[in-house]
Amino acid sequence: MSRMSEVLASGPPIEENVAGGAFQRRMMRVRRTASLVGLVGVRQGVPMLAERLINPNADDLHTIRIKELEHPVHLTAAHSDIAMLNEIVGMRIYDLPGLEDKIDGNLIVDLGANIGVAASLFATRYPRSRVLAVEPHPRNVSLLERNLAAYDGRITAIPKAIGLESGRIGLVNPDVSNMGHHAVYEFRTGQSDDGIAAEALTPEELIDLVEQQITHHGRIGLLKMNIEGEEKGLLASRRMDLLLQRTNVAIIEAHDRKLDGTSATVLTAAARTGLRQFDRRGSYYFFQSER
Secondary structure (H helix, E strand, O other), X not given: OOXXXXXXXXXXXHHHOOXXXXXXXXXXXXXXXXXXXXXXXXXXXXXXXXXXXXXXXXXXXXXXXXXXXXXXXXXXXXHHHHHHHHHHHHOOOOOOOOOHHHHOOOEEEEEOOXXXXXXXXXXXXOOOOOEEEEOOOHHHHHHHHHHHHHHOOOEEEEOXXXXXXXXXXXXXOOOHHHHOXXXXXEEEEOXXXXXXXXXXXXXXXXXXXXXXXXXXXXXXXXXXXXXXXXXXXXXXXXXXXXXXXXXXXXXXXXXXXXXXXXXXXXXXXXXXXXXXXXXXXXXXXXXXXXX
């Protein structure tokens, strides 16, 4: 296990490392925004930090350039956008050294694509791969589509929520008063209190989409799953097993803080579909195919 993995695995998920309370949460988010300056430079980072301090609910669009991404990324100073950038680019949570031959040239499936930072990183690092980016929240989808446009059709946005049943799935921000104007969400049956809902994409429909993208002998090079707690029900159902069986490398975040026993479900699903764990970074589990 790498030193980064040891540090991340030694405590609870990154979002939970600060004690509860609105003030503590806000200070954590201000510190994260300040760390962005070190990541993207003073010229690009300071305006976002100032906006976060003065008006945390602002949703002004910023365009920044990062050496790790082939094209500029569009985002706001909202906590969810900054946290995503820090985690993916700053903390390098999705770094997969030595696995290029298993991923590049094969399909990449990003479940829970958010605003597209991870999808952009994957498209940059694995230029021979196509990326399916599945994201349900309309606000996130608008930025996702903007961010993927520069990649010449190599990233396809699927504006749906992966779920066991067809229909509409409600999305709700459980802490909007403290977290500001952004799209951190949980799922509910039907339409949420906020009036936000997404069409469901069943496992069978997802598998059909994947089959359209890969050849008979092809593989999924990388499957990333970060779907806010829905992974437990999906993986327990076994209806994702065909997808996992065709996957070379998988990264699955287990949201035990939302649903007890999620990690156990993730590990069980991996074992029965021929995936071997090779790393863990906080709440993220990393697997390789044994086939």
